[in-house]
Amino acid sequence: MRALRWVIGRGILGLNAVFAPKKAQHSTERQAWLDQQTLSLALYEYEACPFCVKVRRTMRRQGLNIKTINAKQAEHKTALAEQGGKVQVPCLRIEENQQVQWLYESKSIIQYLEQRFAAPVNA
């Protein structure tokens, strides 16, 4: 079962690499603004999890350089369980005004990123 999961995971990563979405190209100013904004975000993930791949593809499409954290590592897994509430990836850690929110579910994360970082009309 573990071996099968590994094979499927590699397949997903391979397909993702071959069919990688185009990375958004922003003006220097907008990229600097995005980079500043995304400093307070972190994506807890597993490399080959299909839901995480979906979120990373959105990040790439939007040109978002969000830090990714391998939730398989014990310390991060513990943080996710104790602070987020459960061990499930992807999970976006959002720090705002000294408050931390843990956003689960790939669909919700994608919706959040698309709404928050929607391209300006004249971009």
Ligand SMILES: N[C@@H](CCC(=O)N[C@@H](CS)C(=O)NCC(=O)O)C(=O)O
């Ligand atoms: N509905 C969730 C599904 C996420 C999910 O099933 N993630 C799996 C990894 S692919 C997980 O975190 N499983 C718990 C574990 O591996 O400990 C989503 O769309 O984000």
